[in-house]
Amino acid sequence: MKRLIVMVTAFAFVFGVGATSWAAEKTFATQKTKDVVVTLKSETGQWKQGKNDFALEFASAKDKQPVDVGKVTLNTSMTMSGMAPMIAGATLKPDKTPGRYLGTIEFADTGARQVTVAWDGPAGKGSTKFSVPVR
Numbered sequence: 320m321k322r323l324i325v326m327v328t329a330f331a332f333v334f335g336v337g338a339t340s341w342a343a344e345k346t347f348a349t350q351k352t353k354d355v356v357v358t359l360k361s362e363t364g365q366w367k368q369g370k371n372d373f374a375l376e377f378a379s380a381k382d383k384q385p386v387d388v389g390k391v392t393l394n395t396s397m398t399m400s401g402m403a404p405m406i407a408g409a410t411l412k413p414d415k416t417p418g419r420y421l422g423t424i425e426f427a428d429t430g431a432r433q434v435t436v437a438w439d440g441p442a443g444k445g446s447t448k449f450s451v452p453v454r
């Protein structure tokens with residue numbers, strides 16, 4: 320019984336409890352607008368087919384400091400020949416620090432995605448579009 324408790328504790332330590340803990344974090348997309356810089360990061364530094372965990376960060380375009388942008392959405396679209404575009408949206412929740420959100424998104428196939436990030440909060444309202452490959 321004591322050994323089991325030790326194992327469970329070790330498991331919780333390694334995988335965290337309800338938190339994403341990455342060994343490293345790589346940036347895989349950055350988009351600058353007039354007011355903010357939007358950055359996508361993940362442990363592997365890419366999106367792949369299937370389910371993906373990632374972080375979305377907002378910083379001031381002026382001084383690069385984190386910016387609380389309030390409510391955020393991230394949607395993706397892929398143009399497919401002869402059929403309707405493939406649409407996928409991310410589930411986002413605020414992380415512990417302002418301007419940082421943790422997200423999950425699932426892609427049915429590989430290929431370039433047109434990403435639309437929109438925000439609405441204390442720093443104002445805005446949106447930006449950029450392309451990210453799914454490998």
Ligand SMILES: [Cu+2]
Pocket residue numbers: 397398399405428429430
């Ligand atoms: Cu597709």
